[in-house]
Amino acid sequence: MSGAGGEGPRAGAAGPRVGAVGPRSGAEGTRAGADASRSAETAERDELFAQLRAYEGRAAATAGRGKDPVNEPMIRHWCEAVGDASPAYRGPDAVAPPTMLQAWTMGGLSGHTDGTGRSAAYDEMFALLDGAGYTSVVATDCEQEYLRPLRPGDRITFDTVIESVSPRKTTKLGTGYFVTTRTDVRADGEPAGTHRFRILKYRPAQRTEAPESARRPRPVINRDNSGFWAGVAEHRLLIQRCTDCATLRLPWLPGCNACGGAEWDTVEAGGAGTVFSHVVMHHPSFPAFAPDGDGGPYAVALVELAEGVRIVSNVIGVPYDKVRVGMPVHLEFLRTDPDLELPVFRASEGG
Amino acid sequence: MTxxxxxxxxxxxxxxxxxxxxxxxxxxxxxxxxxxxxxAESAREKGSPDIFMNILTTNGLVGRYITDHFGPSAVLRKVAIRLGAPNYPGDVMRLTGHITDVRAGEPAEATVQVTGDNGIGRHVTGTVTVVLPHEGEGATTTIALPQKGARAT
Structure with missing residues (x-):
């Protein structure tokens, strides 16, 4: 490949299309804004491309060493994964599937820890791209040539060079630069194959759907509990009281658990209570419940009111991990969104 | 066997x-x-609707497709692929291929054009060069040399 321009990948035609499945309304924003940003990006492209181009021909990895020699277990795992039952990859004369070529050079979960992995130049180039907002990566092309079979026991070494960087391209995924590297792989010092790899380092296209504002679930209001929610609307926490035996009950129920009486009236809670029990929800994340809306952990408490009944609610005013059993709390009403107000409990001063 | x-x-x-x-x-x-x-959660944060297949797996599947067809004594020489529509979970990829070139000689080689389509489009296009099995390896290969104008389109 001679230059970045001549054989540059045709992203629009065959580039990756991760983003292609969704509507693109976000990208079709106001025309004036789009034009303004386009001209700004053109200027930026020239400058960044010139910087990136300086890395062409520089080493991305020098004298890299495969972390493991070619080995039967990794060959078997590969064959199992891709469903390859070829007898060529089994038994005493087994060779590795040629398409595993790159796998023998991979740093894996811990990366290359012997300093032979990425070169400083490669890291620098990536830092430039990351710094300019081209933070995402997708592989687009892989071209491998195999010069000799790899057999269990072969020790792998490799050198990688940054072959080319494309001018800035706009793809369905977003805009970015194609970076092509070529890795020469050796087995026990002999050339075993070459691996040309092209990635798109890109700035993701604008997300299509505006993030739905987090809303708490709506209460189910029916004839048995509508009085409770009517009270909440007036900032009164109403407790049901059986008119036969005077037992208080919360949550609201059609009849008395103590005597079975069907008649009731209400008592307004004074607002004082203590934390009877609590849990901290870590997962799954519900942004609507988190105090700062970021989906972090939040405390759910069973609060015992001074009147003796208990209610499940949130404790506010203290971090989720500072809620304690016995903590004194006081009733408040929290508007979580324009359509919903809920009784919650604030930890008392000094609590 | 011929x-x-x-x-x-x-x-x-x-x-x-x-x-x-x-x-x-x-x-x-x-x-x-x-x-x-x-x-999947991280994939969504990066703008993808779900996890998707990595290029090396596609490469392995293309290699398998060729050697499944030509037999275990066929040897891959080159595999070059380009990705398009991602392979997401729940979809099916259908690999197809046709021979675009055969070369007599020792060893004989064939070039195969491969495509893989999934439910949302063309996932992969590729060109594979494979060294064909020859006598003494269980199969005799007869090669029909291409004639002018006979190339597959």
Whole structure:
């Protein structure tokens, strides 16, 4: 490949299309804004491309060493994964599937820890791209040539060079630069194959759907509990009281658990209570419940009111991990969104 | 056993169900721990609707498709692929191929054009050069040399 321009990948035609499945309304924003940003990006492209181009021909990895020699277990795992039952990859004369070529050079979960992995130049180039907002990566092309079979026991070494960087391209995924590297792989010092790899380092296209504002679930209001929610609307926490035996009950129920009486009236809670029990929800994340809306952990408490009944609610005013059993709390009403107000409990001063 | 390979020969299609397990197993077997290949939540944060197959797994599947057809004594010489529509879980990829070139000689070689289509489009286009089995390896290959104008389109 001679230059970045001549054989540059045709992203629009065959580039990756991760983003292609969704509507693109976000990208079709106001025309004036789009034009303004386009001209700004053109200027930026020239400058960044010139910087990136300086890395062409520089080493991305020098004298890299495969972390493991070619080995039967990794060959078997590969064959199992891709469903390859070829007898060529089994038994005493087994060779590795040629398409595993790159796998023998991979740093894996811990990366290359012997300093032979990425070169400083490669890291620098990536830092430039990351710094300019081209933070995402997708592989687009892989071209491998195999010069000799790899057999269990072969020790792998490799050198990688940054072959080319494309001018800035706009793809369905977003805009970015194609970076092509070529890795020469050796087995026990002999050339075993070459691996040309092209990635798109890109700035993701604008997300299509505006993030739905987090809303708490709506209460189910029916004839048995509508009085409770009517009270909440007036900032009164109403407790049901059986008119036969005077037992208080919360949550609201059609009849008395103590005597079975069907008649009731209400008592307004004074607002004082203590934390009877609590849990901290870590997962799954519900942004609507988190105090700062970021989906972090939040405390759910069973609060015992001074009147003796208990209610499940949130404790506010203290971090989720500072809620304690016995903590004194006081009733408040929290508007979580324009359509919903809920009784919650604030930890008392000094609590 | 004698096999004749001709320019224009179609390979039987191979349908690969794209299970989540295949995508994750392929990524890990190729030692690719990029989160977009195993962690759906992270993939969504990066703008992808789900995890998607890594290029090395596609490469392995294309290689398998060729050697499944030509037999275990056929040897891959070159595999060059380009990715398009991603392979997401729950889809099916249908690999098809046809021979675009055969070259007599020692050893004989064939070039196969491969495509893989999934439910949302063309996942992969590729060109594979394979060294064909010859006498003494269990199969005799007869090669029909291409004639002018006989190339498959």
């Amino acid at each position: 096999r004749a390979y001709r320019v224009g020969d179609q390979l039987p299609p191979l349908e690969i169900p794209l299970t989540r397990t295949l995508i994750v197993a392929g990524a890990i077997a190729s030692r690719d721990y990029q989160d977009v290949h195993h962690d």
